[in-house]
Amino acid sequence: MTATTSTTGTSAADPAADATTEATTAAAGTPRTARSGPRPLRLPGGVSLRVERRALTVGVLLTAAALAMSVVLIGTGDFEIAPWDVVQTLLGNGTPATDFIVNDLRLPRALVALLVGAALGISGAVFQSVSRNPLGSPDLLGFGYGSAVGALVVIVLFKGGATEVAVGALAGGLLAGVAVYLLAYKQGIQGYRLVLVGIGASAMLIAVIQYLLTKAQLIEATRAMVWLTGSLAGRDWAQVWPLLAVCAVVFPLILGQGRALRMMEMGDDAAYAVGVRVERTRMLLMLAAVVLTTAASAAAGPISFVALAAPQLARRLTRSPGGNLVNAALMGSVLLMVSDWASQRAFGADQLPVGVVTGLVGGVYLLWLLVTERKAGRI
Template identity: 85%
Template sequence: MPTKLRAGRPAGPRPLRIPGGISLRLERRALAVGLLLAVTALALAVVLIGTGDFQIAPADVVQTLLGNGTPANDFIVNDLRLPRVLVALLVGASLGMSGAVFQSVSRNPLGSPDLLGFGYGSAVGALVVIIVFKGGATEVALGALVGGLIAGLAVYLLAYKRGINGYRLVLVGIGASAMLVAVIQYLLTKAQLVEATRAMVWLTGSLAGRDWGQVWPLLAACAVLFPLVLGQGRALRMMEMGDDAAHALGVRVERTRLLLMVAGILLTTAASAAAGPISFVALAAPQLARRLTRSPGAGLLTAALMGAVLLMLSDWASQRAFGADQLPVGVVTGLVGGVYLLWLLVTERKAGRI
């Protein structure tokens, strides 16, 4: 039976208008998925805070976070475990949103920071500081940030030819990744045993030992970059229809694309600086969020929430699923992400897109 539409009421999601000229277009399914992911992330945070050699019940964790816990619980929760969980949440959200940006800009599900070389650029910057300059944790974080930005700028310039083509961006990124991996291997062969061990620990990607010193810089970066990226969400959806269509709708395509790429690179490098190169979260989170929401758009916020959920689930698995032998979270995401990448390649091949 055909659906009857009232005059002047087009089908589809209705816009929510906010004073100041801001308009948000909400879809019921996307909103429901976003709320479900947010609740799941909060529940996982409580479970993770209570997980460890000294188990704390979820109710006691909540009481402690509200300021009503025992002195022992207060020390364990607020000083030891809460920073690690916040880093996991912020790193996962940053990688999820960054992956959504690059997959949308390149219009390619493989257009992830993992495959475009930005994570490897951060790794080179960090290893130079560790192996060559013998720097501390702060210097390593700054090196990762600078290395990622340089790699991102190089990929952008090499892929630019009267604009950025998504297919060309992915190819240039894969080539840059191969070159940066070679640089990483060279640096490791020249390192002394102590520096090489430290470098390998950093390259694995881990949340162990994270404290408030990693939380505050990452939180500041997210507070600036998340609103910036979300503010460009409408333009990003238009750009997915093609540059010509976006131009016709008034979008300054190259300026918007450059702004989004810089923001995405900063999100990736900030996450790498805080926890090392966590692989495959940026690749998987946007695609999983899009399949749940069944939305054709970028789904920036749902991708960020999905990234947070994936990384916290991986952290829980690294602590609980392997008994006393805890794995770095980067190993878990690599194992899961490798299987996901194979599935994605098979799916895209069957659909005739690759």
């Protein structure tokens, strides 16, 4: 087993180790090209990366799928626009009508779907790796419900606008994350303890949500229920730029800890043995993942099950150990955009909030996951 790690299937490698491996392979009489596993890719400056072909191929295909779905999603609506016309408009060659529809109305929605899906996918990968549990998802650990409580407090008690609701969602999610971490901490964080504390916190937060809804006026309760469902309708550039800024800061931070995260999946003792500062790294990664989850909830509401399913689907496609962070983010984007397209097209004239579609699909996936985990003897 190599001690290097991967995000899209690539990781930093030691050139000396590569040379040793090549020498050993040659001595054994096995051609270098016949050797299986990740192959080194040498970059300028003495940097070497180990490239896992399958993971890299999956990443390229998911990127292509995300771009294709973006074009399809932008062209979907009451006024249909052909994919080629969408591309021409994005390149600045569209008509005034298509330019307004694409750039002002639909492009922000597609970008929010792309960013929210990526944020949920990578945060789900972090929590599942930290907890070493496939159920270690922000949906089930209570962070989404924490954002919902924060948003509902602003809506019901303070009659706040969209900006105030987003701030409330961020604050609520962060407070829920800190509370779950402190309650689960006992000489470190254990995966099942984190999941159990998160499930308990979710139940309490759901009770708070229900209480706030009973205290709300009809208009406020309707507005709160729309937000709680999770929707991409009406999203504009005011949601894109803050979410993009958060992702631009937090994504590199998480990807930079990819090797440490993979070592921590092997257990705290193994991670300590290779020099990982386990508790500090775990706290940093969990904080970063909570920030991404709450930022996504602030932009589109608490969209369920994307963070649970995306990392596992990415891992099944790549067949690669570790968090598969970039592929998990890409898978999250594809899942959310496909769900948003289905919410607009699959139910005739009735357009459903995207959270309804992800909830339906995610519920089936969760049942399947529980059955397979039980058969495997892990739960």
